[in-house]
Amino acid sequence: MNVWELLAVFAAGVSAGTINTIVGSGTLITFPVLLATGLPPVTATVSNALGLIPGSISGAIGYRRELAGQGRRVLKLAVGALIGGLTGATLLLALPSTAFETIVPILVALALVLVILQPRISKAVQRRRAQTGAPARHDGGPLLFLSLMLASVYGGYFTAAQGIIYLSLMGMLLDDTMQRLNAVKNVLAAVVNSIAALFFLFVADFDWTAVGLIAVGSALGGQIGATVGRRLSPAVLRALIVAVGTVAIVQLLLR
Secondary structure (H helix, E strand, O other): OOHHHHHHHHHHHHHHHHHHHHOOOOHHHHHHHHHHOOOOHHHHHHHHHHHOHHHHHHHHHHOOOOOOOOHHHHHHHHHHHHHHHHHHHHHHHHOOOOOOOOHHHHHHHHHHHHHHHHHHHHHHHHHHHHHHOOOOOOOOHHHHHHHHHHHHHHHHHOOOOHHHHHHHHHHHHOOOOHHHHHHHHHHHHHHHHHHHHHHHHHHOOOOHHHHHHHHHHHHHHHHHHHHHHOOOOHHHHHHHHHHHHHHHHHHHHHO
């Protein structure tokens, strides 16, 4: 890489770390930049996954106040994320690179619809529980565990818009604030990125220069994202998720 490419990869890492912490979809910034430097698609995907680990951890640390009292929930959902992430990383090396191209925009579009409808869905669920006397499930039950595990399969494969899918599922199945759910999302993303990267270290090619630049940039971006993200109101955060997700769909369709 020349000096301008080095700067571009670093800047992409900062941007990805910031947006991943607030919403998700940072891979849609780093991945095209890595391809533009001449890296093959699989090498770019693997290098990106490795580089984004510090950003995911940094974002999770930045949201540590919102994680208070969620230890049991996070631990349970993290198990599903770990299984899904490892499965997705395996599929990346076993399937053709175009395997998910058709389904991904549909998944992201569905996730955005759920994010938009989440307040109404939550109210409807609460009314039904009040009528039936059913207790609230603070961990989302088997449906959330299975849904997030399947979303993590995709996350281990590519990661783009993974956070948006997480937020839509948790927003629909958990009674909690968007900021607290966002904190859980950052932990799950860190789990998926870490397990996928650990797998890639032994079986795939990667570019250490790209990994290092994205790692430093995303760690910085994670702190920026946590500072900015926790100041957003639920309505603004939801609007930002929809805006970023829409851009993600357009970019995925144009690839």
